[in-house]
Amino acid sequence: MTARARRYLANAVAACGTPAIVRLLLAMLLGSVLEGAVLALLVPLIQLLAGSDHPQVPVVGASISPTTLVVLAGVAVLLRGTVQWWSAVTSADLRLRTLDALRLRALGGILEADWSYLATQRRSDVVHATTVEAERAEAAFELTLRMMVDALLLVASAVVAVIIEPRLGLPAIGCLLVVVLVARRGVRRSVDLGVEWTARTMLFSATVTDSLSSLRLIRAHEASAQWLRLLREASDGGRRVQRRYVEHTAGTQALVSFAALGIALLLVVLGRTMGLGVAELVALAVVTTRLLTTARALLGEGQAFAHFAPSLDAVERIIEETAHAEGLDTRPRSSAATRPPDGPGVGRVAGEERAGVSRPLLELRGVTVGYGEGAVLDGLDLEVPAGALVAVTGPSGAGKSTLLDVALGLLVPEAGEVLVDGMPVGDPRAWRARLGYVPQQTVLIPASVRENLTWSAGRELSDDALWAALEGAQVADVVRRLPDGIDTVLNDLAQLSGGEQQRLSIGRALARQPDLLVLDEATSSLDPATERAVLANLRATGAAILIATHRASIAEVADAVVALDPDHLFSNEAGPA
Numbered sequence: 001m002t003a004r005a006r007r008y009l010a011n012a013v014a015a016c017g018t019p020a021i022v023r024l025l026l027a028m029l030l031g032s033v034l035e036g037a038v039l040a041l042l043v044p045l046i047q048l049l050a051g052s053d054h055p056q057v058p059v060v061g062a063s064i065s066p067t068t069l070v071v072l073a074g075v076a077v078l079l080r081g082t083v084q085w086w087s088a089v090t091s092a093d094l095r096l097r098t099l100d101a102l103r104l105r106a107l108g109g110i111l112e113a114d115w116s117y118l119a120t121q122r123r124s125d126v127v128h129a130t131t132v133e134a135e136r137a138e139a140a141f142e143l144t145l146r147m148m149v150d151a152l153l154l155v156a157s158a159v160v161a162v163i164i165e166p167r168l169g170l171p172a173i174g175c176l177l178v179v180v181l182v183a184r185r186g187v188r189r190s191v192d193l194g195v196e197w198t199a200r201t202m203l204f205s206a207t208v209t210d211s212l213s214s215l216r217l218i219r220a221h222e223a224s225a226q227w228l229r230l231l232r233e234a235s236d237g238g239r240r241v242q243r244r245y246v247e248h249t250a251g252t253q254a255l256v257s258f259a260a261l262g263i264a265l266l267l268v269v270l271g272r273t274m275g276l277g278v279a280e281l282v283a284l285a286v287v288t289t290r291l292l293t294t295a296r297a298l299l300g301e302g303q304a305f306a307h308f309a310p311s312l313d314a315v316e317r318i319i320e321e322t323a324h325a326e327g328l329d330t331r332p333r334s335s336a337a338t339r340p341p342d343g344p345g346v347g348r349v350a351g352e353e354r355a356g357v358s359r360p361l362l363e364l365r366g367v368t369v370g371y372g373e374g375a376v377l378d379g380l381d382l383e384v385p386a387g388a389l390v391a392v393t394g395p396s397g398a399g400k401s402t403l404l405d406v407a408l409g410l411l412v413p414e415a416g417e418v419l420v421d422g423m424p425v426g427d428p429r430a431w432r433a434r435l436g437y438v439p440q441q442t443v444l445i446p447a448s449v450r451e452n453l454t455w456s457a458g459r460e461l462s463d464d465a466l467w468a469a470l471e472g473a474q475v476a477d478v479v480r481r482l483p484d485g486i487d488t489v490l491n492d493l494a495q496l497s498g499g500e501q502q503r504l505s506i507g508r509a510l511a512r513q514p515d516l517l518v519l520d521e522a523t524s525s526l527d528p529a530t531e532r533a534v535l536a537n538l539r540a541t542g543a544a545i546l547i548a549t550h551r552a553s554i555a556e557v558a559d560a561v562v563a564l565d566p567d568h569l570f571s572n573e574a575g576p577a
C-alpha cells in the first residue's frame with residue numbers, strides 16, 4: 001500500500017510540482033494542529049463558564065486570564081477556518097490537476113500508440129479507465145495527503161502523551177499499536193475488494209457501452225430483456241463487492257472505537273491508581289482522545305485509500321502500455337535495426353526534389369504483414385500512381401483493411417517496403433498529412449456538419465472549400481436541407497441516412513485536399529448512380545484513390561485491381577482505364 005501511496009504522490013508532484021504539494025501538506029497539518037488547539041481550549045473555557053477565575057490550559061498546565069482565553073479561542077477558531085478553507089480549495093485544485101494530467105497522459109498515449117497495440121484494446125476499457133477509474137484515483141490522491149498529515153499528528157500526539165505522563169502515555173501507545181496491527185488485516189482486505197470493484201465496474205461500463213452501440217439491433221431482435229439481464233448481473237456484482245467493502249470498513253471502525261473506549265478507561269483507572277491530579281488527568285484525556293481519534297481516522301483513510309488505490313493501476317497500465325509511441329520508422333521490423341537511415345522522408349519536398357523521376361505515389365514492395373501467427377499479406381506488391389484509381393478486392397477476411405492500414409502507415413510490415421514518391425516512408429505522420437481516409441464504419445462526431453468536416457483538416461477551411469468538399473461527396477444538397485445547414489449539430493445520427501453519413505465522411509476526407517484517398521468500403525451504402533457520381537468527382541480532384549471494395553462496378557472502372565486471395569496469390573490486373 002505504501003508503494004501505491006508513493007506512486008500517487010509521484011503523480012501529484014509531476015503534475016503540480018513539489019512546492020505546491022509541500023505547501024498543501026503544511027496547511028493541512030496546521031489546520032489539524034489548530035483543530036487540536038481549539039479542542040484543548042475547550043477545557044479552560046468550560047472551567048471559565050463553571051465560574052473559575054484561573055482556568056488551566058491542558059497539556060501546558062499554565063493558568064490563563066479569561067480575556068486572553070477568549071481572544072485566543074477566537075483567533076484559533078478564525079485561523080482554523082481560514083487554513084481549512086485554503087486547504088480544501090488548494091487540495092481540490094491539485095487533485096483535479098493531477099487527475100487531468102493522469103488521464104491526458106493516458107489518452108495522449110492512446111492517440112500516439114503503435115497501431116498493433118491499439119488493435120488489441122477494448123474501447124470501453126479505455127473509456128472506463130480514463131473516466132471512472134481516474135476519478136477514483138483522484139479520491140485516493142487526497143487520501144494520500146490526509147494519511148500523511150494524520151500519521152504526523154499521530155506521532156505528535158503520542159510524543160505529547162509520553163511527555164505528560166510516560167507511565168500512561170507508553171501503555172496507551174502500546175495498546176494503540178496492537179489495535180492498528182489487528183485492523184491492518186481489514187486494510188488488506190480493502191485492497192482486494194478495490195481490485196475486484198475495478199474489474200466489476202469495468203465490466204459494467206463495457207456492457208453499457210456495448211448495449212448503447214447495439215441499440216438498433218437490440219430493439220430489432222426484441223432482446224431488451226436479455227440485455228437488461230446482463231446489465232443487472234453486471235451491476236449486482238459491483239453492488240455485492242461494495243457492500244462487502246462497507247461491511248469491512250464499518251467493522252474495523254467499530255472495532256477501533258471499542259478498543260479506544262477500553263484504552264481510555266484503562267488510562268483513567270491507571271491514572272487514579274497512580275494518584276494523578278485532575279489537571280493531569282484532563283490533559284491526558286485531551287491528548288489521548290486526539291491520539292485515538294487520529295488513529296481511527298487514519299485507519300478509515302487507509303481502508304478507503306486501499307479501496308480506491310487500485311484505480312491508479314488501471315490508468316497507469318494504459319500509460320505504460322502506450323509508452324512506446326508509434327515509431328517514426330516504417331521500414332520492415334525485421335530489417336529496420338540493421339539498415340542505414342533513410343533519406344528525407346515523405347514530405348512533398350522529397351517528391352519534388354526528385355522531379356523528373358516518374359515514380360508511383362505509393363509503392364508496396366514484397367510486403368508481408370500479419371497479427372501474430374501467419375501472414376495476412378505475404379510478399380504483396382502494389383503500385384498507386386498519382387491520380388490513379390486502384391481497387392483492392394477479395395473475399396471477407398482476405399486482408400483488404402490490413403493492406404489499407406499498411407498504406408496509411410499504421411501497420412509496419414514484417415518484411416518488404418513501403419515507398420512514397422520512390423522513397424521509404426520515414427515519418428508516417430508526414431505521409432498521413434497527405435492522405436484522406438474514409439473508414440468502413442462511418443464515424444461522425446456529435447458536433448455541427450462544419451466541425452465534422454474541419455476537425456481533421458489540419459488547417460483553416462473557407463466556406464467555399466467546405467462546400468466544394470460536400471459537392472464532391474454528393475452531399476451538399478442534403479446539408480442545405482438541414483435545419484441550420486452546414487451548422488446543424490448532428491446530435492442524433494438518425495438525422496441522416498446511412499448513405500448520407502457515408503457521403504459526409506467522404507466529404508471530410510476530401511476537405512483535406514489529399515494526394516491519396518484511402519477508402520475502405522466507403523461507398524458500400526450508396527446506390528450505383530450516386531456511387532458513380534461520387535467516384536467521378538473524386539477522380540476529378542486529381543487525387544490518387546486506393547479503394548477496398550467488394551463491388552465489381554468499381555473494379556471495372558479502376559486503373560488497376562489488386563485481388564487478394566487469403567489462401568494463396570494476389571493478382572495485379574490492369575483495369576480498362
Ligand SMILES: Nc1ncnc2c1ncn2[C@@H]1O[C@H](COP(=O)(O)OP(=O)(O)OP(=O)(O)O)[C@@H](O)[C@H]1O
Pocket residue numbers: 119120371376394395396397398399400401402403
Ligand atoms: N487486430 C487484429 N488482430 C488479429 N487479427 C486481425 C486483426 N485485424 C484483422 N485481423 C485478421 O486479419 C485478417 C484480414 O482482416 P481484414 O480486416 O484486413 O480483412 P478484410 O479483407 O478487410 O475483410 P472484410 O472484407 O470482411 O472487411 C482476418 O482474418 C482478420 O481476422
